[in-house]
Amino acid sequence: xxxxxxxxxxxxxxxxxxxxxxxxxxxxxxxxxxxxxxxxxxxxxxxxxxxxxxxxxxxxxxxxxxxxxxxxxxxxxxxxxxxxxxxxxxxxxxxxxxxxxxxxxxxxxxxxxxxxxxxxxxxxxxxxxxxxxxxxxxxxxxxxxxxxxxxxxxxxxxxxxxxxxxxxxxxxxxxxxxxxxxxxxxxxxxxxxxxxxxxxxxxxxxxxxxxxxxxxxxxxxxxxxxxxxxxxxxxxxxxxxxxxxxxxxxxxxxxxxxxxxxxxxxxx
Numbered sequence: 001x002x003x004x005x006x007x008x009x010x011x012x013x014x015x016x017x018x019x020x021x022x023x024x025x026x027x028x029x030x031x032x033x034x035x036x037x038x039x040x041x042x043x044x045x046x047x048x049x050x051x052x053x054x055x056x057x058x059x060x061x062x063x064x065x066x067x068x069x070x071x072x073x074x075x076x077x078x079x080x081x082x083x084x085x086x087x088x089x090x091x092x093x094x095x096x097x098x099x100x101x102x103x104x105x106x107x108x109x110x111x112x113x114x115x116x117x118x119x120x121x122x123x124x125x126x127x128x129x130x131x132x133x134x135x136x137x138x139x140x141x142x143x144x145x146x147x148x149x150x151x152x153x154x155x156x157x158x159x160x161x162x163x164x165x166x167x168x169x170x171x172x173x174x175x176x177x178x179x180x181x182x183x184x185x186x187x188x189x190x191x192x193x194x195x196x197x198x199x200x201x202x203x204x205x206x207x208x209x210x211x212x213x214x215x216x217x218x219x220x221x222x223x224x225x226x227x228x229x230x231x232x233x234x235x236x237x238x239x240x241x242x243x244x245x246x247x248x249x250x251x252x253x254x255x256x257x258x259x260x261x262x263x264x265x266x267x268x
Contacts, residue, residue, distance in 0.1 A: 011089070012089040
């Protein structure tokens, strides 16, 4: 059963290219007016002009660096002031530039600021604003690396695990509201993030790399179907459900007044 979101104004971060630009295009074709956020004003203007001409929707741009407090505040102020905004796509972020332990500390700090702090601030601001308006939708772009931290860049995996946990927690804490939350967990997706990291995506196993349009289309289908967590490449949702079942099963044992007997302590 599908339940497409109603068209209102959608604010998309990281909208100048890749996943963000594709979300903007797909949402415009669904009838959403747009507020496009990114650092690159020229690219935003080009995209805005094209989408407005092709779809007839209203497209505004909001140049902002979400790696800075001032940039985040600019976007928060827009979300609060513009009551037409009913959907936010938190897509802005950066990926690894090498192994975590050999990455410059400043780069890791920047990653946390953009991938974690900005997403947290915008998500909470949007949720509060949407509640006051009677409802809204928050889509947070995480990654499958949140589920496989042992295999990838530590800080990047941790940042995406934060996005997943934030989304799941807020969805669970607002079950009776008209707020909708979705965490999207793409796998390898053909975007500029690889080029920026100095990686030739054409050298990766093509069976593992999804085209960005397919990824976004699947994510929007998952949103229409009411999914809180969408993994576009996952063929069998029972595998994700099994993870949830395992977490529920262990829940009773996570906090007790005595250590487990297997440790041999606290038994006297």
